[in-house]
Amino acid sequence: MSEQIKHECGIAFIRLLKPLSYYQEKYGTALYGLNKLYLLMEKQHNRGQDGAGIATIKLDMKPGSRYISRYRSMAQNAVADIFGYVQNKFVGIQEETPELMKDTEFLKQNVSFIGEVLLGHLRYGTHGKNSIENCHPFLRQNNWMTRNLVIAGNFNMTNVDELLEQLYELGQHPKEKADTVTVLEKIGHFLDDENQLLFDEYKKDGLSNVEITQKISNNLNVANILRRSAKSWDGGYTMSGIIGNGDAFVMRDPAGIRPAFYYVDDEVVVAASERPAIQTAFKVQINSVKEIKPGHALIIKKDGTVSEEMFREPLEKKACSFERIYFSRGSDADIYKERKKLGELLCPQVLKTVNYDLKNTVFSFIPNTAEVSFYGMVDGLHKYITDVQKETLLQRKEVLDDAALDDLLSMRPRVEKLAIKDVKLRTFITADADRGEMVAHVYDTTYGVIKNHTDTLVAVDDSIVRGTTLKQSIIKIIDRLHPKKIIIVSSAPQIRYPDCYGIDMSKMGQFVAFDAAIQLLKERGQEHVIEAVYQKCKASLELPKEEIVNHVKEIYASFTPQEISDQIAKIITPADTVAEVEVIYQTLENLHEACPHHRGDWYFSGDYPTPGGNKVVNKAFVNWKEGNNQRAY
Known part of the structure; x- marks a missing residue:
């Protein structure tokens, strides 16, 4: 992605099923769990x-002994x-009494985090303040x-107001309005x-x-606690929790x-x-790693019993x-194939747009995250060339002379690396004009591979959200x-609608596709559509969220995807650009073909998977229309 957006956080959970002495004996270290947690988080x-933050719990500690440790860092x-902080706990022991590093009982009783x-948790702050209090784990x-x-x-929960109201009704008084607080207190209440x-x-x-204390520890019904807690949650979530006695869970929306x-x-x-x-940290094969089923929780009891139990009826x-x-990192076997497929499926559109002129077309990619899709496109181009060569040889072999045959067999896509992200430039000059000039140089380019005013340059990006980096930097440079x-x-x-389940895309004005549609409505004298959608969205906010539909779809209804793309090309083209600029987007049909098991596409289609999503998109439109620069949930 040529422009950064913040998105989903990451979790890492480990439960050691053997005594610490087992890991010392087998792996040569009592820090086995911490080492693996570090790997999971770094990966x-x-x-x-x-x-980021970590928390650990020691099992079966005597009263008066510390058994919960937590540390967070910004x-x-x-x-x-974090792990440097943890490592410092052992420095004195390693230097003064190194033999105690093998004494797992001593370490457990005397050193925190063992x-x-x-x-563990890695945080991207999509909306909350960037402060240590906002870093997980919460305690x-x-x-x-x-x-x-x-x-x-x-x-992210779409119905924080509703969840807060429920906490008030339970007699609680949360310290702030945030989904993290409401989730913690909701589970805590039922615990x-x-x-x-x-x-x-x-x-x-x-x-x-x-x-009684011991009996409670042995008989907590974790699944029932989660069922009662999550009954009215509306959002996307993967959540992990540990109860003080050692019971633990990982739940999925x-x-x-x-x-x-x-x-x-x-x-x-x-x-x-x-x-x-998981595969890397524990050296296991792909088929050994399972996916937690939607609406289910992986529950690990203190005695080591593991089960996967339903806490909410799964949806589609x-x-x-x-x-x-x-x-997600492209090192996942399936994701790598899917990203390549996304690139390959774009080939017919691209070839048609360049009029099948491979001699005068150079193919490249913009950010590194688009590289795998680019490889897929190159594979598709090679397949096209092979088909052309095969058909030509079959149909015209009698009339091909040596020069024509050499020309045919030398066909290949011209592939170059043209856009290079430079070291992070400091925009230390405060004047807007100067700052804009600095931003324009965030990317550099490779000179000497494009034939002046002859070649077409095809540049693959994985997605286009705002289009600002393209306009302010990349197009100017290339x-x-x-x-x-x-x-x-x-x-x-085309990203047309806000996300409300974890991605930092919650405001309508952020999307270049939305901007394009609004411009087209105004150019064609259809401002009444904007006003009508506003009135419908505003009225819908008075309804129960289960009855709300996405009225913002009407903004796009008058236009074909191509018309939106053409308008986006105009928006992202800097005023002094000499070359003609065109934009090609993936189709929804191709997206689903490439990623058949991941059909969540609400930011493209407007089809939200939970009722709260429709309320959020309508509220986001109302906020945009009223000039209210706030997120919609």
């Missing part, structure tokens, strides 16, 4: 660079900072071990409730409080919007937001397709190469 570094390299249950503390709760997740129910039940049996994977053997239970992180699966296009035509190719369809 998901792409999922969060605004901050350092530039937060993961390294525990059997570990949870809800209590003197009762089974009432302590640690939570970390990758989630308290479960504790109280069990306490009352065991008290009737005449058990002592100490005996009913539509499977957010990703969640896990691996279990006789030594560990592992969960993460991305499959390759709408796993986020942006995960496949851009967000226009210096003097191509006849510049074609920007997006491996994703």
